[in-house]
Amino acid sequence: AQSVTQLDSHVSVSEGTPVLLRCNYSSSYSPSLFWYVQHPNKGLQLLLKYTSAATLVKGINGFEAEFKKSETSFHLTKPSAHMSDAAEYFCVVSDRGKLSFGAGTTVTVRA
Amino acid sequence: EAQVTQNPRYLITVTGKKLTVTCSQNMNHEYMSWYRQDPGLGLRQIYYSMNVEVTDKGDVPEGYKVSRKEKRNFPLILESPSPNQTSLYFCASSVGFSGANVLTFGAGSRLTVL
Numbered sequence: 001a002q003s004v005t006q007l008d009s010h011v012s013v014s015e016g017t018p019v020l021l022r023c024n025y026s027s028s029y030s031p032s033l034f035w036y037v038q039h040p041n042k043g044l045q046l047l048l049k050y051t052s053a054a055t056l057v058k059g060i061n062g063f064e065a066e067f068k069k070s071e072t073s074f075h076l077t078k079p080s081a082h083m084s085d086a087a088e089y090f091c092v093v094s095d096r097g098k099l100s101f102g103a104g105t106t107v108t109v110r111a
Numbered sequence: 112e113a114q115v116t117q118n119p120r121y122l123i124t125v126t127g128k129k130l131t132v133t134c135s136q137n138m139n140h141e142y143m144s145w146y147r148q149d150p151g152l153g154l155r156q157i158y159y160s161m162n163v164e165v166t167d168k169g170d171v172p173e174g175y176k177v178s179r180k181e182k183r184n185f186p187l188i189l190e191s192p193s194p195n196q197t198s199l200y201f202c203a204s205s206v207g208f209s210g211a212n213v214l215t216f217g218a219g220s221r222l223t224v225l
Contacts (some may be wrong), residue, residue: 043219103153
């Protein structure tokens with residue numbers, strides 16, 4: 001069985017400061033891992049994905065994530081938050097058609 | 112434009128009245144799936160389909176049915192809706208069912224069961 005734990009339900013940052021969203025996963029196999037973002041009243045949009053290539057993955061809008069197998073983690077970071085980053089973020093593990101989502105982290109950006 | 116289209120976007124219904132939420136994609140994707148989103152729980156997979164006439168249960172299939180008679184369509188059927196099925200529902204599709212494939216999501220269908 002696979003599962004995803006997002007360690008923070010809510011993160012608040014000031015504009016221009018770094019953002020860190022933490023994700024731990026469990027999977028019996030070598031999973032694919034994703035981060036999706038959901039802006040208010042919108043569907044989900046892919047930020048980035050890991051599929052057993054480079055462990056540091058770069059995504060859209062300046063986000064990146066590092067896959068650490070030994071820690072079973074896939075944390076998402078951005079060096080400098082922008083007001084438009086205010087949204088809900090989901091970490092996802094995928095294995096052969098079955099997907100598991102984390103509970104989500106809501107990011108608030110203060111001016 | 113490549114997209115996943117869900118209808119209706121908003122629906123209020125009463126307990127026991129059968130309803131169908133339609134989902135259609137125009138990308139010739141093999142894989143389609145349904146999720147429900149509830150506060151604090153993230154998205155949970157209801158059913159998924161790896162191809163026409165091939166469907167399988169996700170994590171929360173109770174109270175739902177699906178069918179995949181055509182590649183482009185994957186309707187979600189609630190035979191006898193109950194208030195605990197009040198939720199935001201998303202349909203998604205991808206090229207294949209490899210874990211590496213990226214999902215394209217519909218805009219969501221907000222269902223209220225009274």
